[in-house]
Amino acid sequence: MKKFDVVVMGAGAAGLFCAGVAGQLGLSVLVLDHSEKVAEKIRISGGGRCNFTNVDTAPANFLSDNPRFCRSALSRYSPRDFVALLQKYQVPFHEKHKGQLFCDRSAEDIINTLLAECELGKVTRWQPCSVKNIRFLASSAHGVSADSYEIDSDRGIIQSSAIVIATGGLSIPKIGATDFGYRVAKQFDIPMVETRPALVPLTFDADAWAPFAQLSGLSLPVHIATGSKKERVVFHEDLLFTHRGLSGPGVLQISSYWKPGTPLQLNLAPLVDVAATLSQAKASSRKRIANELASLVPSRLAETWVAQGAALGHNWERPIMEASDKALTALAERLSRWELLPTGTEGYKKAEVTAGGVDTKALSSQTMESRQPGLYFIGEVVDVTGWLGGYNFQWAWASGFACAHGLAAKLRPSANIEPA
Ligand SMILES: Cc1cc2nc3c(=O)[nH]c(=O)nc-3n(C[C@H](O)[C@H](O)[C@H](O)COP(=O)(O)OP(=O)(O)OC[C@H]3O[C@@H](n4cnc5c(N)ncnc54)[C@H](O)[C@@H]3O)c2cc1C
Incomplete structure (x- = not known):
């Protein structure tokens, strides 16, 4: 022995x-x-x-x-x-x-x-x-x-x-x-x-995620938060879109705090005032909304974002000067206060x-x-x-x-x- x-x-x-x-x-x-x-x-x-x-x-x-x-x-x-x-x-x-x-x-x-x-x-x-x-x-x-x-x-x-x-x-x-x-x-x-x-990518319902799956590989700086008022946790880090959901440092950090059944709140353009910038552009620009938005967030995200308008009762796929203030405000709100409900994580494997x-x-x-x-x-x-x-x-x-x-x-x- x-x-x-x-x-x-x-x-x-x-x-x-x-x-x-x-x-x-x-x-x-x-x-x-x-x-x-x-x-x-x-x-x-x-x-x-x-x-x-x-x-x-x-x-x-x-x-x-x-x-x-x-x-x-x-x-x-x-x-x-x-x-x-x-x-x-x-x-x-x-x-x-x-x-x-x-x-x-x-x-x-x-x-x-x-x-x-x-x-x-x-x-x-x-x-x-x-x-x-x-x-x-x-x-x-x-x-x-x-x-x-x-x-x-x-x-x-x-x-x-x-x-x-x-x-x-x-x-x-x-x-x-x-x-x-x-x-x-x-x-x-x-x-x-x-x-x-923990420190794990988050996944979403396949149908709900379908419009965003094409953004796989896209990374951008965000504010990401979870938890109710008293326990609210926020990280300012990069986010990465994947085929099945979200990853990147910001998401890995928040995943450790995320509780199943609760939503995440994301600000996809945390360093700019999207509503004010779009409103200014409306006064002078002939460009499409997506093209104006592309000066604030990656262009692939801008295109995907405006395409969601129809499902939400807005026409965001048009020249910005034709858009109503209400439609532009709704678009900016959704970009800076995007609420998402993950269905799970990639598990211990990842x-x-x-x-x-x-x-x-x-x-x-x-x-x-x-x-x-x-x-x-x-x-x-x-x-x-x-x-x-x-x-x-x-x-x-x-x-x-x-x-x-x-x-x-x-x-x-x-x-x-x-x-x-
Ligand atoms: C992909 C990846 C990247 C990471 N990057 C970082 C980073 O950059 N910075 C950071 O701070 N953390 C990082 N981490 C986390 C970090 O690796 C772990 O927190 C850390 O290794 C934990 O150290 P530990 O000694 O407790 O366990 P481990 O380092 O996991 O060591 C456990 C050891 O126990 C052995 N073992 C398991 N079961 C048995 C058994 N039944 N019998 C005998 N031996 C057994 C394993 O073979 C292993 O060698 C990363 C983790 C992963 C998965």
């Missing part, structure tokens, strides 16, 4: 980072993964360049049933700390947009950094390796001095003092996502917050993350240890979900760091390691 202080399950962002830190704090660590390759999500993230953090990270950028939970970990391991780590390995990076930091070369730089940190911590890595069963051996019941775990893996039985679950969420099953972490939570009676796909997960009520915000002694949860498996823009990786680093220090303080108290 192999023995380790800690077995980290899942060699993704949170697991590899936590393993490296814990190893460097003096713990003997095994990190295992059922996939042959580690950190597949880092590899495909940020279009292959990994948006590894956001310099403006704050608790307000995260969704959770307990919004305060992430504060402590985020404050103890900041974007600056991760940047310093990359600088140690001379990894080149740049800021792209709204505080988002990306690798200049490729996401492999992040994976290589994490693996180098694991090397420094003398971390043992097993992959592919699957876990079939976990048993808790309470010291009281077994007449030994400390609690421990016995893990049946396809590489034999492993004994450890602690287990860290870092197996992520359900999104993108084809690169190895499983519900393993949630099953372990269930086994140890750790409560769950219902999971749902979602960047899984919202919900292990309920933070059962976890320590200082160490990520659950109320089951020696069992820790970090990263996306926990009910903490970041916005688009590098926040999810920052949570992976911060929760992994808090956990590693918590483990060291618990398992190596003589080394005087405080929780960070």
Whole structure:
């Protein structure tokens, strides 16, 4: 039987980072993964360049049933700390947009950094390796001095003092996502917050969407909102039309807040006063409404927009000087207050993350240890979900760091390691 202080399950962002830190704090660590390759999500993230953090990270950028939970970990391991780590390995990076930091070369730089940190911590890595069963051996019941775990893996039985679950969420099953972490939570009676796909494209009824399907591929800056007055959330980002609905950063962001059965409100021309511009054009222009509108929004959208008039009782397919003020006002209103009812999402197959997960009520915000002694949860498996823009990786680093220090303080108290 192999023995380790800690077995980290899942060699993704949170697991590899936590393993490296814990190893460097003096713990003997095994990190295992059922996939042959580690950190597949880092590899495909940020279009292959990994948006590894956001310099403006704050608790307000995260969704959770307990919004305060992430504060402590985020404050103890900041974007600056991760940047310093990359600088140690001379990894080149740049800021792209709204505080988002990306690798200049490729996401492999992040994976290589994490693996180098694991090397420094003398971390043992097993992959592919699957876990079939976990048993808790309470010291009281077994007449030994400390609690421990016995893990049946396809590489034999492993004994450890602690287990860290870092197996992520359900999104993108084809690169190895499983519900393993949630099953372990269930086994140890750790409560769950219902999971749902987040940062995900939204879909619409096929007939209702037919007029817009031809706009597939078109992208434009919008204001997009959801929720009633008190809970209203608005993002100012780009939107992308797809064959089945809407995607793009604005839609991915709002999808995390969207509740089935509720509408979205879109302003497709947020930077201009459409009504005033059309009214001015009416006084002097001989052009068609669509041609005038095309100076405010992409021309494909302008054409599609005016074509909707007939169904709404307006003739928008005419020269602007012939249009009534009422018709132009209605057109401008619809463009700046377009209300849409999504019928669903593209699901876990396309979602960047899984919202919900292990309920933070059962976890320590200082160490990520659950109320089951020696069992820790970090990263996306926990009910903490970041916005688009590098926040999810920052949570992976911060929760992994808090956990590693918590483990060291618990398992190596003589080394005087405080929780960070
Ligand atoms: C396409 C895409 C792009 C993204 N881009 C970004 C981005 O640019 N910036 C950002 O901040 N976030 C991004 N994200 C989100 C980010 O990748 C995740 O939030 C982050 O990887 C979560 O880290 P984690 O360690 O908790 O889980 P993961 O990184 O998913 O790691 C989980 C690991 O556990 C392993 N595992 C699963 N089940 C088992 C099992 N039964 N046994 C053993 N091992 C198991 C998996 O193989 C995997 O290696 C993106 C996500 C996707 C899908």
